[in-house]
Amino acid sequence: MQYRPKKNVRKRSLKTGLPPGSLVHIGRQRTEGTKISIIDYDETQFREQTVDAVDACFPFKDSPTVTWINIEGVQQTDILEKLGACYQLHPLVMEDVVNTEQRPKIENYDNYLYIVMKMLYAGGAAQVISTEQISLVLGRHYVISFQEGIEGDVFNHVRERLRSDKGTARRRGADYVVYSLIDAVVDNYFSILETLGEQVEVLEEKLVTHPTSDTLRDIHVMKREIIFLRKTVWPLREVISTLQREDSSLVQDSTRLYLRDVYDHTIQVIDTIETYRDMVTGMLDIYLSSISYRLNAVMKVLTIIATIFMPLTFLAGVYGMNFRHMPELEWRYGYAMIWALMIGIGLSMIFFFRKKKWL
Numbered sequence: 001m002q003y004r005p006k007k008n009v010r011k012r013s014l015k016t017g018l019p020p021g022s023l024v025h026i027g028r029q030r031t032e033g034t035k036i037s038i039i040d041y042d043e044t045q046f047r048e049q050t051v052d053a054v055d056a057c058f059p060f061k062d063s064p065t066v067t068w069i070n071i072e073g074v075q076q077t078d079i080l081e082k083l084g085a086c087y088q089l090h091p092l093v094m095e096d097v098v099n100t101e102q103r104p105k106i107e108n109y110d111n112y113l114y115i116v117m118k119m120l121y122a123g124g125a126a127q128v129i130s131t132e133q134i135s136l137v138l139g140r141h142y143v144i145s146f147q148e149g150i151e152g153d154v155f156n157h158v159r160e161r162l163r164s165d166k167g168t169a170r171r172r173g174a175d176y177v178v179y180s181l182i183d184a185v186v187d188n189y190f191s192i193l194e195t196l197g198e199q200v201e202v203l204e205e206k207l208v209t210h211p212t213s214d215t216l217r218d219i220h221v222m223k224r225e226i227i228f229l230r231k232t233v234w235p236l237r238e239v240i241s242t243l244q245r246e247d248s249s250l251v252q253d254s255t256r257l258y259l260r261d262v263y264d265h266t267i268q269v270i271d272t273i274e275t276y277r278d279m280v281t282g283m284l285d286i287y288l289s290s291i292s293y294r295l296n297a298v299m300k301v302l303t304i305i306a307t308i309f310m311p312l313t314f315l316a317g318v319y320g321m322n323f324r325h326m327p328e329l330e331w332r333y334g335y336a337m338i339w340a341l342m343i344g345i346g347l348s349m350i351f352f353f354r355k356k357k358w359l
Contacts, residue, residue, distance in 0.1 A: 023077040023091075026099040032149075034073040039162060040065050043171050046163065054079045058086045060142060066174050067142040068162075070155075074098050074135075074146050087112075087144065089137060100133040100148045104235040106242050113138040113250055115178070115239060118232045119147075119154060119185050120192050129192065129225065131232065134185065136178055138250055143177045154188040155181060175255045182240065183262050189233060189269045193276075196225065200276055207283055211290050219283050226277045233273060237266045304359065308349050312342045 036054060040047045042065045051057070060067040074080060077098055084094040093114050096102055107114045115136040122129050132153075135146040147153060158180045161169045169176060203218055243251065244259040251259075319328070319338060328334045353359045 023081055023094055023098050026101055028100070028148075032073060034071060034076045034079050036079075037070045037072075039068040039070075039159070041162060041170050042066065046165070046170065048159075048163070054082050057083060061087055063141060065141065066177065068174075068177050069142065069144045070147070071145065072147045072149065072153075074100065074148060080146070083144070087137070087139065087142070089114075093137070097135045097146045102133060102135075104232070104239050106239045106246075108246060108248060111139065113178075113243070113246070113248060115182075115243070117182065117185055117236055117239065119188070120229070120232065121152070121154060121188060122192055122195055129228075131228075134181070136181060138174060138178045140250065141174055143174045143181075145181060154184045158184055172255070173252060175251045176258070179255050179258045179262065183258070183265075186236070186262055186265050186269065189229075190265075192229070193269065193272050196222075196229075196276060197272075200279055204279070204283060207286055207290070211287055216284075216287055219280060219287060223277070223280045223284070226273060226280060230270075230273050230277065233266065233269050237263070237270060240266055300358070304353060308346050311345050311349075315342055315345075 035050070036052075036057065037050045038048070038057060038060065040060060040063065045065075049056075057069050060069070069083075071080070071083070074097055080094055080097060083089075084091070088111070090109055093107070093109070096114070096116065102116045104117045105115075113136075115138070117134050117136075119132045119134050120129055121132075132148045134148075134153075137144040137146075145155075158169075158177070161167055161180070169180065200222065203215070203222060206215055207219075240259060240263045244256050244263060315338060319326075331337070350359070
């Protein structure tokens with residue numbers, strides 16, 4: 001698994017000098033259009049449709065039924081500007097919607113709540129992690145969700161529960177829809193962490209059995225992924241905690257109980273990420289220690305070899321001198337005696353090293 005960096009990203013510097021509330025799309029440039037879907041329901045009826053024009057969302061503003069408007073693609077700022085004007089969303093909110101580099105947060109605007117979070121999902125054979133900003137606007141009887149792209153989302157289970165009327169989803173208010181969307185995002189974090197955990201185990205086994213330079217690269221990639229996940233999930237804990245404790249009539253007491261459960265799940269995700277971060281940090285230390293140990297082992301062998309050959313080299317150097325008057329040159333068994341002496345010195349040194357447990 002690896003984090004896929006955003007390419008062709010429009011930078012925040014494009015907004016330099018513009019007045020607050022200016023709608024300038026910040027984030028990955030996309031060529032696809034905007035997709036708008038509407039789910040409207042109450043206890044007795046359900047209606048789902050995909051519309052081409054944003055004007056079709058306007059009649060649902062004052063509808064007594066619960067309406068979920070899902071906007072996929074935020075690069076067409078003119079469409080978002082019309083929707084924001086109809087639902088009386090603050091210009092700063094719309095500015096944050098089109099700026100996809102936001103940190104997870106929650107803001108109270110009295111008539112509605114604005115929530116930002118990050119959706120993660122892994123796909124492909126390489127299990128590439130993709131990130132997408134999700135913005136939620138919770139009103140009295142409506143929920144507007146803004147998705148950064150149209151590649152898909154993790155909200156299919158929420159849609160299926162509303163379609164099939166399973167559970168109590170259709171008998172609750174718009175705040176329950178927001179809870180369901182947040183819960184879907186948090187639950188998907190567990191799927192990402194399960195895959196990440198498997199890769200951490202594989203990397204740990206590779207580190208113990210046969211560490212290589214590629215192992216060090218994999219450790220750094222894994223560490224970067226975990227830091228990215230931590231930055232994504234850590235602020236969401238405060239968002240859910242604030243939403244749970246928010247003194248707002250838009251959130252019912254019955255929904256706060258469910259938000260408490262999501263908060264617990266978020267804490268579990270953070271604890272798991274912290275565990276993986278500690279493991280990967282320990283892997284880096286183990287790798288460095290392993291490389292240092294292997295280097296020391298090689299140096300020890302080379303040192304012992306050099307130490308054994310030092311006296312032998314001395315003897316060979318002495319008798320390699322071409323002096324005429326050397327008494328040993330005339331010995332009949334001088335050559336054999338020198339070999340015996342050299343072999344004896346070598347064996348004696350090996351025996352001494354083994355006795356000292358240096359070998």
